[in-house]
Amino acid sequence: MLRYIIKRLLLLIPVLLGISLVVLILIDFTPGDPARMMLGAQASQEQVDALREELGLNDPLPVRYGRFLWGVVNGDFGTSLMTKRPVIDEMLERFPYTLTLVTIGTIFSVFLGIPIGIYAATRRHTWKDNAAIFFALIAVSMPSFWFALLLIRFFAVQLDWLPYAGVETWRGWVLPCGAMALGISALIARQVRSDMLEVLRQDYITTARAKGLSEQKVTYRHALKNAMIPVIMVIGGVFGSSLGGSLITEMIFSIPGLGQYIMTALNNRDYPVIQSGILIISTMFAIIILIVDVIFALVDPRIRSQYTKAKRKEGKQHGKQTEEAVEAA
Amino acid sequence: MADTLLDIRNLAVQYQTDDATIYAVNNINLAIRQGETIGIVGETGAGKTTIAKSIMRILPNPQGKIVSGEIRFKDQNLLDLPEKEMQKVRGNQIAMIFQDPMTALNPIETVGYQIAEAIRRHNKITQAEADRRACDMLETVGIPMDRFGEYPHQFSGGMKQRVVIAMALACNPELLLADEPTTALDVTIQAQVLDMMRSLKEKFKTSVMLITHDLGVVAEFCETVAVTYSGEIVERGTVEHIFDNPQHPYTLGLFGSLPKLDTKDRRLKPIKGMMPDPTNLPIGCRFRDRCPDAIEACAAAPPDVETEPGHIVKCVRAKEKGGAAV
Numbered sequence: 001m002l003r004y005i006i007k008r009l010l011l012l013i014p015v016l017l018g019i020s021l022v023v024l025i026l027i028d029f030t031p032g033d034p035a036r037m038m039l040g041a042q043a044s045q046e047q048v049d050a051l052r053e054e055l056g057l058n059d060p061l062p063v064r065y066g067r068f069l070w071g072v073v074n075g076d077f078g079t080s081l082m083t084k085r086p087v088i089d090e091m092l093e094r095f096p097y098t099l100t101l102v103t104i105g106t107i108f109s110v111f112l113g114i115p116i117g118i119y120a121a122t123r124r125h126t127w128k129d130n131a132a133i134f135f136a137l138i139a140v141s142m143p144s145f146w147f148a149l150l151l152i153r154f155f156a157v158q159l160d161w162l163p164y165a166g167v168e169t170w171r172g173w174v175l176p177c178g179a180m181a182l183g184i185s186a187l188i189a190r191q192v193r194s195d196m197l198e199v200l201r202q203d204y205i206t207t208a209r210a211k212g213l214s215e216q217k218v219t220y221r222h223a224l225k226n227a228m229i230p231v232i233m234v235i236g237g238v239f240g241s242s243l244g245g246s247l248i249t250e251m252i253f254s255i256p257g258l259g260q261y262i263m264t265a266l267n268n269r270d271y272p273v274i275q276s277g278i279l280i281i282s283t284m285f286a287i288i289i290l291i292v293d294v295i296f297a298l299v300d301p302r303i304r305s306q307y308t309k310a311k312r313k314e315g316k317q318h319g320k321q322t323e324e325a326v327e328a329a
Numbered sequence: 330m331a332d333t334l335l336d337i338r339n340l341a342v343q344y345q346t347d348d349a350t351i352y353a354v355n356n357i358n359l360a361i362r363q364g365e366t367i368g369i370v371g372e373t374g375a376g377k378t379t380i381a382k383s384i385m386r387i388l389p390n391p392q393g394k395i396v397s398g399e400i401r402f403k404d405q406n407l408l409d410l411p412e413k414e415m416q417k418v419r420g421n422q423i424a425m426i427f428q429d430p431m432t433a434l435n436p437i438e439t440v441g442y443q444i445a446e447a448i449r450r451h452n453k454i455t456q457a458e459a460d461r462r463a464c465d466m467l468e469t470v471g472i473p474m475d476r477f478g479e480y481p482h483q484f485s486g487g488m489k490q491r492v493v494i495a496m497a498l499a500c501n502p503e504l505l506l507a508d509e510p511t512t513a514l515d516v517t518i519q520a521q522v523l524d525m526m527r528s529l530k531e532k533f534k535t536s537v538m539l540i541t542h543d544l545g546v547v548a549e550f551c552e553t554v555a556v557t558y559s560g561e562i563v564e565r566g567t568v569e570h571i572f573d574n575p576q577h578p579y580t581l582g583l584f585g586s587l588p589k590l591d592t593k594d595r596r597l598k599p600i601k602g603m604m605p606d607p608t609n610l611p612i613g614c615r616f617r618d619r620c621p622d623a624i625e626a627c628a629a630a631p632p633d634v635e636t637e638p639g640h641i642v643k644c645v646r647a648k649e650k651g652g653a654a655v
């Protein structure tokens with residue numbers, strides 16, 4: 001297992017090299033000149049050219065790429081052109097905000113989505129199931145900013161219970177986390193429901209019933225545990241992508257998080273921030289996916305047996321899931 | 330009968346799908362005595378599995394419904410039991426072995442856990458004691474107990490079936506419903522598993538309902554036989570009745586021309602034609618369209634005719650040969 005994790009971490013290196021190269025090329029293609037942005041419209045062309053030269057913007061791409069990588073290897077993620085502060089410092093300042101938002105939002109969603117999914121699945125085709133699925137569909141389809149605005153309208157403006165922006169106190173976190181949780185919890189609920197329905201049809205569930213187990217034991221120990229495997233994938237994916245992309249929620253609630261930071265950098269062509277920011281966010285995402293895969297292996301012995309050296313010769317038949325997991329990995 | 334363990338009366342089961350009602354089991358009567366092994370034979374779709382699942386009350390919910398009848402086990406009608414009480418019967422007094430061992434085990438729990446779970450459910454004992462008994466069960470079915478902590482994917486098909494059998498026998502049930510326990514296995518393993526089941530049956534004095542396509546297995550293993558067709562039992566009696574003196578044209582068809590106990594040709598013979606569509610059953614005898622001996626009277630529902638003591642045939646023509654309707 002440990003060997004597998006190390007292997008996966010090593011595999012990350014070429015992936016991240018590729019990502020940073022692509023980002024660099026994309027920045028090259030993007031119109032807009034960071035030097036011009038820094039100096040403002042009144043600056044003369046000579047001033048701009050001088051600054052470009054100073055920033056190394058005129059160097060050929062491989063040189064810039066090499067310089068960037070060399071910096072990263074030495075722990076230097078560059079300096080923001082706008083604020084003149086190290087990118088890593090600024091990101092570390094902002095990261096806790098995003099992490100709080102995304103973590104609380106996801107935890108919310110898990111505790112809301114999983115029970116709803118189970119509830120619907122165990123009452124399939126009753127009006128309760130239909131109602132749950134109907135609302136989940138609405139929640140998944142509703143844009144998150146719209147729901148955020150509804151929350152503000154109701155809880156902040158009308159009832160005046162909670163602040164409409166800013167996260168200086170814990171009360172400020174309630175609405176953004178709630179706004180974030182709605183769509184995700186609906187996503188999780190739908191995933192749980194469909195996976196539970198799939199698992200509940202399996203023969204081994206009938207076997208479990210035939211042993212005389214209680215309905216709870218069948219649902220939670222036998223069905224839910226099996227159904228969780230794809231659900232964990234979804235949760236991990238949503239969590240990972242939200243770390244870099246909870247931009248809209250951050251904007252609406254004025255949370256100084258990573259999403260806002262990257263957005264501002266993009267607008268200003270603050271390329272060191274863009275480069276390093278995307279690199280760091282991608283790394284986090286990849287690590288979360290790795291964690292998800294490790295959890296998979298912990299839950300599913302068929303996957304685990306592929307990572308650990310099998311003591312016995314393996315049978316020919318592996319489950320469908322195993323093959324999918326291999327493909328995913 | 331005093332020593333009747335299970336008595337099924339007028340059982341009817343339907344499956345409801347989106348656009349049709351499937352009449353899977355239609356008013357069957359069947360009794361199993363203490364210690365008896367009864368073979369249930371019949372072609373695919375005849376309703377064999379449905380009968381077994383009805384006894385366990387584990388029909389797929391909400392599609393499968395028992396619409397009428399009684400299933401008396403000892404002195405109680407299982408169909409009247411509240412679900413909680415039924416759970417105490419399942420796996421404890423009545424256990425079931427499923428048709429497909431490949432899918433019958435939970436892939437993410439160890440086989441030991443899955444056996445011990447059944448034991449713990451029905452006995453007030455510690456986990457350690459349950460584990461020890463699960464190990465014993467594994468040894469009993471011929472699997473070394475050091476494989477207790479392994480997962481189903483680490484076992485071959487035959488071994489999985491042994492695990493399933495160990496699980497079913499773990500609480501020493503009075504009645505074992507074995508649904509084609511060997512069909513999914515290859516021939517050599519089949520013989521092993523059957524031998525093992527036979528010795529276990531003798532050891533634990535279990536009554537067995539053995540569902541199979543294999544007439545050879547029935548001849549070797551069973552005392553009585555019920556032949557199912559289109560959700561009905563068309564003929565039942567002792568092995569001698571059915572093998573030496575088959576009466577129903579369908580049974581005769583199954584045996585082909587070699588209805589002898591020592592037959593080498595053990596597989597069911599295919600019969601021309603198809604079983605009627607279970608969503609749209611004909612009135613009268615269901616075998617009429619395929620029957621070489623059909624007469625006018627077959628258009629009406631056939632009576633159960635007792636041709637000799639304990640040998641019951643669902644055919645109007647059996648009467649001609651001197652049987653009495655029951």
Ligand SMILES: Nc1ncnc2c1ncn2[C@@H]1O[C@H](COP(=O)(O)OP(=O)(O)OP(=O)(O)O)[C@@H](O)[C@H]1O
Nearest residue numbers: 344351353372373374375376377378379389392607
């Ligand atoms: N879950 C279900 N939903 C709808 N119809 C079903 C379901 N299970 C079984 N049936 C139908 O009920 C009838 C009897 O099925 P059953 O599984 O009892 O047959 P069987 O005798 O066990 O066949 P086999 O020898 O193939 O196992 C068939 O027509 C089948 O299509």
Ligand SMILES: [Mg+2]
Nearest residue numbers: 377378379428
């Ligand atoms: Mg069957």
